[in-house]
Amino acid sequence: DTGVSQNPRHKITKRGQNVTFRCDPISEHNRLYWYRQTLGQGPEFLTYFQNEAQLEKSRLLSDRFSAERPKGSFSTLEIQRTEQGDSAMYLCASSLGLADSGANVLTFGAGSRLTVL
Amino acid sequence: DQQVKQNSPSLSVQEGRISILNCDYTNSMFDYFLWYKKYPAEGPTFLISISSIKDKNEDGRFTVFLNKSAKHLSLHIVPSQPGDSAVYFCAASPGGAGNNRKLIWGLGTSLAVNP
Numbered sequence: 001d002t003g004v005s006q007n008p009r010h011k012i013t014k015r016g017q018n019v020t021f022r023c024d025p026i027s028e029h030n031r032l033y034w035y036r037q038t039l040g041q042g043p044e045f046l047t048y049f050q051n052e053a054q055l056e057k058s059r060l061l062s063d064r065f066s067a068e069r070p071k072g073s074f075s076t077l078e079i080q081r082t083e084q085g086d087s088a089m090y091l092c093a094s095s096l097g098l099a100d101s102g103a104n105v106l107t108f109g110a111g112s113r114l115t116v117l
Numbered sequence: 118d119q120q121v122k123q124n125s126p127s128l129s130v131q132e133g134r135i136s137i138l139n140c141d142y143t144n145s146m147f148d149y150f151l152w153y154k155k156y157p158a159e160g161p162t163f164l165i166s167i168s169s170i171k172d173k174n175e176d177g178r179f180t181v182f183l184n185k186s187a188k189h190l191s192l193h194i195v196p197s198q199p200g201d202s203a204v205y206f207c208a209a210s211p212g213g214a215g216n217n218r219k220l221i222w223g224l225g226t227s228l229a230v231n232p
Contacts, residue, residue, distance in 0.1 A: 004160070033219070042121075042206050042222030043161065056219065091160055105151070106220070108160030 004109035025094030123223035140207030147209040
């Protein structure tokens with residue numbers, strides 16, 4: 001297992017275009033998270049899956065953002081009608097979550113950097 | 118409102134000396150704290166954690182201290198090595214029922230260990 005893999009690593013797009021990022025988590029991990037990080041900030045939680053169920057979404061995730069994890073394995077994060085303010089690093093993380101366990105240690109991917117011109 | 122605060126954006130120490138990175142939090146519901154390290158062009162990597170039932174956790178050169186009454190935790194690295202140069206993030210998990218946990222992150226402290 002090579003860890004959490006994210007593609008593409010860098011995406012440059014024009015304002016108004018749609019972009020999609022993919023995350024392949026560690027295979028035995030049932031939890032998958034998407035975070036966004038801008039320069040000088042810590043990661044900001046966007047959404048979280050347990051298996052294929054999307055259990056929580058941040059208010060940061062506007063209706064232009066959608067995330068899926070159809071088979072409980074890989075996940076995609078799509079941003080429609082991109083805006084310059086969407087420019088950020090999008091981080092995916094996974095963990096092995098046990099019922100009612102404490103905070104899980106997250107394994108992060110290297111991130112997908114989005115630049116919206 | 119920043120619930121997890123790392124008030125020092127940067128820190129510079131000499132190789133072999135102790136590095137102390139500080140973190141303050143405001144939410145008394147936080148019951149689990151983690152430190153992550155991040156190198157440029159990589160995602161954050163887990164370093165060490167501590168539960169609120171403890172006041173100290175040690176792993177090799179890394180020790181985390183928790184002072185619940187002061188809502189303060191610190192990460193000590195001893196001895197510091199040039200490879201420790203990275204951005205260190207403090208993160209906290211809020212309490213609550215169920216297994217739905219998400220981390221609240223600080224802004225990070227950039228540590229430079231000089232040879």
